[in-house]
Amino acid sequence: MRCWLPPVPILPLLCLFAACHEQPPAPPPPPPDVKVAEVLQRDVPVYVEVIGETRGNTEIEIRARVEGFIERVDYKEGSEVKKGQLLYTIDARPFEARLAASKASLAEAEAQYARARQDVVRYEPLVAKNAISRQEYETAVALEKAAAAVVEAGQALVEQAEIDLSYTRVMAPEDGLAGRTEVYAGTLVGRGQSTLLTRISRTDPIHVRFSFPEKDYLALARKRGTGVTPDSERKTTFELFTADGTLHPAPGELVFVDRNVDPRTGTIMVEAAFPNPGLIMRPGQYGRIRATVDRRAGAILVPQRAVVEQQGVFSVLVLAAGDKVEQRLVTPAERRGALWVMASGLKAGEKIVVEGLQKVRPGIQVKPQTVLIEDEVGTSAQPRPAGGTSK
Numbered sequence: 001m002r003c004w005l006p007p008v009p010i011l012p013l014l015c016l017f018a019a020c021h022e023q024p025p026a027p028p029p030p031p032p033d034v035k036v037a038e039v040l041q042r043d044v045p046v047y048v049e050v051i052g053e054t055r056g057n058t059e060i061e062i063r064a065r066v067e068g069f070i071e072r073v074d075y076k077e078g079s080e081v082k083k084g085q086l087l088y089t090i091d092a093r094p095f096e097a098r099l100a101a102s103k104a105s106l107a108e109a110e111a112q113y114a115r116a117r118q119d120v121v122r123y124e125p126l127v128a129k130n131a132i133s134r135q136e137y138e139t140a141v142a143l144e145k146a147a148a149a150v151v152e153a154g155q156a157l158v159e160q161a162e163i164d165l166s167y168t169r170v171m172a173p174e175d176g177l178a179g180r181t182e183v184y185a186g187t188l189v190g191r192g193q194s195t196l197l198t199r200i201s202r203t204d205p206i207h208v209r210f211s212f213p214e215k216d217y218l219a220l221a222r223k224r225g226t227g228v229t230p231d232s233e234r235k236t237t238f239e240l241f242t243a244d245g246t247l248h249p250a251p252g253e254l255v256f257v258d259r260n261v262d263p264r265t266g267t268i269m270v271e272a273a274f275p276n277p278g279l280i281m282r283p284g285q286y287g288r289i290r291a292t293v294d295r296r297a298g299a300i301l302v303p304q305r306a307v308v309e310q311q312g313v314f315s316v317l318v319l320a321a322g323d324k325v326e327q328r329l330v331t332p333a334e335r336r337g338a339l340w341v342m343a344s345g346l347k348a349g350e351k352i353v354v355e356g357l358q359k360v361r362p363g364i365q366v367k368p369q370t371v372l373i374e375d376e377v378g379t380s381a382q383p384r385p386a387g388g389t390s391k
Contacts, residue, residue: 038351054284178200183195212270250275303339
């Protein structure tokens, strides 16, 4: 005899079986670890930077003043020379002969003058006694004056011949750095023009000449208190960075500002003097000149690696309430070493993400670790880059 069992619903059993094998939901990922830092607030200087060229504080061209052949070059090219040091020797024989001839002519003129003077002395008592006519006496006096004039002319010729002879020995007019020679032994110089022989530059202090844009000149002039004579208490100092990026050890001072702004370029010429210990700097070098024209009070600074740039738009990730990050657009100004001055977008006391930017996105919660920003204000200012992304 068969037992009858009531039918069991299949669907509930299948659901029960599926429920027994269902996986529990995965827990949410932990917040990513990032490093955050409070922005720096400092007073930082505002710089103006231009490119300048060095030159001697005195530039002297040494030229031949007489015509002749160079016998010797008596100095070492590129060396320091002293005032009065012999630089060149020109063949002196023609000038010695000219001097001898001038002296002979002078001796003859002096003899003629002595004879004319004796005639006057002899005729003077005779004319008083009417022993000779007054006309003869007056003629003797005139001849004496003419002979005296010839003597003076002869003395002038001798003096000129002596000067020309002295020009055959070319001396350094000042201490300085002598450049390469433009002529060598055997070269004919001074024919029709004063031939350039070499140049001497005084390089301590070294001068740097550069051109300021008009707006930067106005800022500089206002800082000095005047556009002509600087206020001694508001003196502007300059810094020089050489071609290899090295800061010149001594600051420079303003030498002069040109009288006018160039209407073609909108710039004005300025020259500054820098001490040159060891005579390292030479004329003709290029360098970067930096002048402080203002001071930005309470400026906000952040590390460059914390600033992200995309298509010319700059932003940082700011730590908001609940340890969530938000993207903030900022406007950077100049750089100070590894830091960037922010013109707008951030306030004092705010914290930004400085490390771990690649692990976060705006709006998510993070696990922040607070660090300090190294204060590198005062290091070399650099222009803002034209492109690229900072992490």
